[in-house]
Amino acid sequence: MRNFAADLHIHSLLSPCAAVEMTPRNIVWHAVAKKLDIIAITDHNACDNVAAALIAAQDAGVVVLPGMEVETREEAHFIVLFDKMRQLKAWEQFVSAKRPPLKNNDEKFGAQFIVDAEDNFISIKEELLLCSLAISAGELSAKVSELEGLLIASHVDRPAYSIISQLGFVPPDVALDAVEVSRRMKPSEAINRSPVIGKFPVVTASDAHTIEDFMSGPVMNFYLEQPTLAEIRQALLGINGRKAVVD
Numbered sequence: 001m002r003n004f005a006a007d008l009h010i011h012s013l014l015s016p017c018a019a020v021e022m023t024p025r026n027i028v029w030h031a032v033a034k035k036l037d038i039i040a041i042t043d044h045n046a047c048d049n050v051a052a053a054l055i056a057a058q059d060a061g062v063v064v065l066p067g068m069e070v071e072t073r074e075e076a077h078f079i080v081l082f083d084k085m086r087q088l089k090a091w092e093q094f095v096s097a098k099r100p101p102l103k104n105n106d107e108k109f110g111a112q113f114i115v116d117a118e119d120n121f122i123s124i125k126e127e128l129l130l131c132s133l134a135i136s137a138g139e140l141s142a143k144v145s146e147l148e149g150l151l152i153a154s155h156v157d158r159p160a161y162s163i164i165s166q167l168g169f170v171p172p173d174v175a176l177d178a179v180e181v182s183r184r185m186k187p188s189e190a191i192n193r194s195p196v197i198g199k200f201p202v203v204t205a206s207d208a209h210t211i212e213d214f215m216s217g218p219v220m221n222f223y224l225e226q227p228t229l230a231e232i233r234q235a236l237l238g239i240n241g242r243k244a245v246v247d
């Protein structure tokens with residue numbers, strides 16, 4: 001058993017709100033510099049840069065968990081993580097069918113870049129990504145379970161775009177593995193303000209949109225045998241000798 005330093009919520013330049021420096025290769029290099037063992041690229045409602053991150057990480061000693069940050073009908077954000085790219089591909093298919101058929105406005109929201117593992121430009125994603133999917137949080141949860149993914153409610157301490165800010169509670173059909181408290185607040189303070197947060201395992205992450213955000217962001221420590229979702233799930237529950245510690 002050993003410590004795996006992790007940041008499970010990072011945006012690449014596919015997210016319209018992220019800086020162009022957030023290429024998969026640059027994120028992996030900076031993960032190495034930050035001594036992170038596990039990272040997840042979690043772009044808004046899409047995952048076109050995740051495969052490049054997996055390739056970029058191959059010889060870097062960093063595990064990339066395939067993931068996405070999804071917005072549900074409630075305008076609540078969730079981090080969805082998988083062990084394998086094929087699970088994320090199935091997830092992407094589900095999400096694509098639930099996105100409204102609208103185009104992104106590059107000028108207003110920023111461009112959505114798809115690149116390869118060597119920072120080469122591939123294309124601009126034209127579909128609107130910063131939007132709610134036509135699914136409820138409960139429907140999202142059911143699909144994540146079906147695909148054996150991990151579900152984390154994003155930035156539950158923030159005044160917008162979290163399940164707590166939108167509903168004030170977590171519906172019983174939403175099977176959260178954890179809630180994420182943003183870098184802006186200590187978990188204890190977040191729990192004080194919204195006691196419901198204390199009912200779930202708490203994680204933190206950088207939610208980085210720039211390299212500076214990423215490098216200065218918080219780190220999670222997971223004590224695991226292997227860097228897999230099954231082990232991370234046990235760590236979040238604090239069972240079988242695994243544990244999750246907010247840095």
Ligand SMILES: [Zn+2]
Binds near residue numbers: 077154155161
């Ligand atoms: Zn978010």
Ligand SMILES: [Zn+2]
Binds near residue numbers: 009011069
């Ligand atoms: Zn985010």
